[in-house]
Amino acid sequence: MTRTDKPRRRSPAANTAARATLGAPFRAGTAAVRLASEDTAARFASSTYNPKTRTVIAVLSVGARVPRFGAFEELSIATDAIDLRRVALGQVRLLDSHDRSSVDAILGVVTDAWIEGGKLLGRIQFSETDAGRNAEGMVARGEVTAISVGYRVNVWTRVGIENDVEIWRADEWELLEASLVSVPADADALIRSAQTTLNTHLKGNRMDPEVIDNSNNENTRQIDVRSPQNDGARQVMSDREVREAYDIAERAGIPLDFVRRHVDSGGTMADFRERTFERLADNANRTRTNAARSDETFENPDFLNRSIVDALYSKMTGKAPTGAAVELAGRSMLEMGAMILQSRGERVSWANRVTLADRVLTRSGHTTSDFPNLLTLAGNRVLADAYQIAQTPLKQLARRRTAIDFRPVSILRLSEAPRLDKVPEGGEVKHGSRVEAKEGFAIDTYAKIFGISRQAIINDNLGAFGETSGDFGRAAASTEADLIAGLLLANGGDGANLNDGNPVYSTGRGNKAAAGSAITVDALGAGRKVLRDVTDIDGKTPLNVVPRHLVVGSAKETEAEQVLHEISAVQVDEVNPFPGKLTLHVEPRLIGNSWRLFADPGQLATLVIAYLAGREGPQIDLQQGWDVLGVEFRAVLDFGCAMQDWRGTYLNPGA
Incomplete structure (x- = not known):
């Protein structure tokens, strides 16, 4: 199998049947990392590190076959297989050994990513932090060369069995992060060496017309100096000019493949400088355009999502929309869902509204789509409004606590500290004691499930969802009030x-x-x-x-x-x-x-109330509907009082 081949698509039924043989580890929507393996260790000294821009180019992955969960896993390296949207948004961080628990583990950011020669390459810029500068120094000195990636797979395909071991390929996956590690899972996942490649390619003072294939050498990459259009004609630029062109591209932050294509086409150095200038101008213009989009247009997915939440909230409550939501006020839920699909680069057809509704509610691999998540955010706002209005005044009498789990919470109260005794000169300080009293209670869960069907999406029937969200907010407040008042009314009011x-x-x-x-x-x-x-x-x-x-x-x-x-x-x-x-x-x-x-x-x-950590007040969660053709929502309250x-x-x- 060639890594740049277009992934072979299978029907959902075929994929489901294939996954059933292996089970949960290869479930769509799961996140994973390519763990290190001593068997694939590779090291080399030189790198593409640029001290001026504080950047380096790395081979993020070649999709190598690695063992996982008793099977083999491969990553498809193709433009239609890898979702690189997070790279464009600057959200793919360089981490220390996949540590996502702390901002101190952030070493840099992947500023650009592209596919070249069957490999996923990325340009990394180091952070202006102590950790980032330390990692930069280790990379520059060649002390660290291994890269590992974290990713989320949306479509798995079982591609065969080898020696009774199943082989699974990720045909649609999203790049989440990259990490510096001691040993990568991919033997070729390393900090690249452009200079070594160039020196290997330029033998002495002449350009070798042969195609140099160093696929077995992690320190090099293939550079074909023959022009495909000219059937093997040599490049026009001199060796010195080629070296200068690579240096210009690196300093300007332009992919090195840009240089290779220019050399292959037989272009001159003057042409290269002109094309480089035009590319830099285009990049600058694109940067200004993206900066404007980030706050002002629906072409930015984050801005679109926030505006849709505001518009949905306005539809649910009847309140006048504000900001960009005004433009969406007259659009149906199906239309807003279609906008989300288009923002991800997906084609939208209105020929079959039922099919479109299914796509709005689910992503490929039958995972929950973005639109239900936005619907949940809007519903939680409606729920919170109703919950705040309906709260009992008895909560103002209580001390709040946070419980980390559902085990009984102990309330230990000590008496006041004993009075201080006079200590005569040379006398001994006496020990004091405190009396304690102990009470206890536990957090309980209160919940209900409701759903929104694809028919409701098609018919733009959002009122029922908004009313239900508000009803559950009031119901949660009433539940708390009943429990607190019950404490006061117990034992005939005593x-x-x-x-x-x-x-x-x-x-x-x-x-x-x-x-x-x-x-x-x-x-x-x-x-x-x-x-x-x-x-x-x-x-x-x-x-x-x-x-x-x-x-x-x-x-x-x-x-x-x-x-x-x-x-x-x-x-x-x-x-x-x-x-x-x-x-x-x-x-x-x-x-x-x-x-x-x-x-x-x-x-x-006198009173104490408690919520589960991170879940103060009622919350709406969602899952893909099973009992209904749509999405099911669950209102949950984790609360206790005593x-x-x-x-x-x-x-x-x-x-």
Whole structure:
């Protein structure tokens, strides 16, 4: 198999059947790296390093056959097989041994990539960092020469079996990153040596008319000095001019293949300089055009994606679009999906809208396309809006925590530090001790699944998706409110049990009024005194807790507002000391006439709420639809709450 051959396409059914024999490792959409192997080690000293531009040219991959998961893997090296869009966007980084966990591992960036002689080549520019300069020095000195790539495969093809071992070829793959490694998987994946190649090609002071094939030498590449158009005619440029042309191309950042083609065509040095100048002018103009596109046109995929999200959000909410989304406001979902396909260089046909909808919803290899991801982003914005509006005020009383997993979360509280003792001259400092109290709870998951079909995409029926996203945002807020209110309403309104087996509120603890009363200045004063006088868990140290929040149900809202209203008093005993000192919170789930005081959670928290790390609040995820012809979305909330202390709250059963 020639590496530059056009990949042979197989039907989806054939690929599925082929993949079934091997299983998950060769699933489409998976990311991988070409791991190092001692068997393919190759080293050499010279390189194409340019100290002026701080660049070097590397053979990123020759698609060599490497063992993986009990089979052999190959990469197709062809223009229609490799997705190099990330290179054009400057997103393909040079890493240290495939380390994607830290920005400190970034050594540079791949600024250009092209296919030459069945090899994927790339120009690398080193970073202006300590790590980048260190890597640059090692490459310049020939201490590091091996390159390895990270990539994502979208289409696998099983191409045969050799000695009972299956051979799989990546026929559509995307370059994600390149890495400097000690030993590459591809024996030819190395820092290139243009000078060695040129010196090998230019034997002495004459140009060898033969085709030099150094395919077995990693330090060289094939250069054919015969002109294909002239049937073997020698090149016109002198040896010195050829060397000068290669030097100009390297310094100007032009692929060396540009020089080879000019030499092959029999061009003169003057022609070469003119063509080089024209190419540099074209590159400069393209750079200015791309700079304008990055912020102003839909030709830039990132800008297009952001604009589509804004337009979808506007359609879902009915809010007026802003910015570039105004231009997309009148377009259907199918039209916007077609724009995404076109931005990836794919041809779009409107002859069959069902087929187009399938392409909008899925990428090749049956992986999820870009459009559902943008739909998810817009849906999450709608969900977040509804979630924020519907949140219970009880969350303002709680201290927030983050749980790294679903195991029980322990809440350990220590008593205040013991008082300091006077130490006489020459005396010994005594040890102190602290009493501890422990509570606990766990994060739980709450979720629902809903879908959007290809019929909805074709019919531009986005309203149901937007309404569902908003409904799930409100539902998530209601779920949290139900759980928190349930803690307060447990045990007939005395609150959930703590670790000591007793409810939060009780006359024995002293934080529950013996007899209920209306919300009055005197009743509030009695509750404030209880919190002021409460002692720490050692039973000795007063905490001087300050009430900041008054919490009532809807039955006591008006009464609470009247008491907290500031009035001009004529007599001293008519003065209301609480306006401006207590914040009123009304939660309809707290039925009845009871009312509660809470300290600021920053001083002493009674409630604690927690979300899973990285998932604060509800989130919408997606997967390719199986039960429906379309995409399924899942609204998920990972949340937990508990009562952690009784000392920061007071309950009056109400009149």
